[in-house]
Amino acid sequence: MITSTSNQRIKHLVNLKKKRKARDEEKVFLVEGIRMFREVPVRKLREVYVTETFYQREKQVVDQVLAGSRITPEILSDTVFSYVSDTKTPQGILCVVEQMGYTLDEVAGGECPHIIVLDHLQDPGNLGTILRTAEGAGVTGIVMDRECVDIYNPKTIRSTMGSIYRMPFYYAEDLKTAVCDLKKRGIRTYAAHLEGKRDYDEENYCLPCAFLIGNEGNGLTKEIAELADTYIKIPMEGQVESLNAAIAASVLMFEVGRQRRRSYLN
Structure with a gap:
């Protein structure tokens, strides 16, 4: 059992928790909780x-999840676990995942792609919610x-509640180039826009x-908005001009699903 926060493995976990650069260099991330553990693809699991x-x-x-793997859980004292955990009430299990x-x-392949493009989204909760809703x-x-x-x-x-394991995603080095690539594939682009x-x-x-879908405060950058084939709007009542990015994305995503189910049934 590890009982000291000075342990090198514990310091390493804290570094992975806090620093994007550290996670990207090792190409890993941390997940917590029994649900996230039970749903993790075992081939991606590094440490528990x-x-x-x-x-x-x-x-x-x-033991059932780890059956067939070579991974043995490392036991931490409650104090040490709380130190590495990112939650106020830790569930008692943390994993390092590839x-x-x-x-x-x-991401863009398949018979009839339905893609969400995110431009400068900044809120972790919004991104996680979009993945789960997607x-x-x-x-x-x-x-x-x-x-x-x-x-x-x-x-x-x-916030993804496990959808991180199943929803394909891609970070584009140049978003404009990526959107142009989507258009070349015959994918029509829509911008949720005040205009x-x-x-x-x-x-x-x-x-x-x-x-x-654009940034929470500023919306789409002009460069990306201009690539849209069509500007669409979500009608508002009262004095509200726009919705939270995750909510707006959710409205649009489920409209696609509704139309496609109706078309399939007909």
Whole structure:
């Protein structure tokens, strides 16, 4: 059992928790909680840390997930676990997981792509919520620029509720080039924009489509907005001009799903 916060492995975990550069250099990220552990692809699992109390209670579950792997859980004292945890009430299990590493072809491929493009999104919770909602709405992939918040930020990971393992995503070195690539593939691009003339539900999304979603405070950059084939709007009541980025994205994603289900049924 590790009982000291001065232990080198503990210092390493804290460094991975706090620093994007450290995570990217090792191509790993941290996940916490029994649900995130149970859903992790075992081939991506590097290390597992548990408290003694947790392991006594959940030993059968832990051993079942790790069956066939060469990973042995490392036991930490409650104090040390709290030190490395990113939550106020730690569940008692933390994992080091290999980063995903998708290509644009994997994200934008398929028979009828449904893509979300994120431009300078900054809030970890928003990004995590978009990933989770995207899985539920049937989105096929997410494209982001390098200015977006780190998808492997612990707060983002928690917000995904496991969708990080299943939703393909791609960080573009040049978002403009990536969006142009999508357009060359026959994917129609829509921007949720204050200058939109048509309501979002007046368009046909049964063909390949991508939605451009901008920064929480400033919206889409001019350069990216100009790449949209069509500006659309979500009609508002009262004095509200726009929605939170994650909520706006959710409205659009589920409209695509609704139209495609209706088309399939007909």
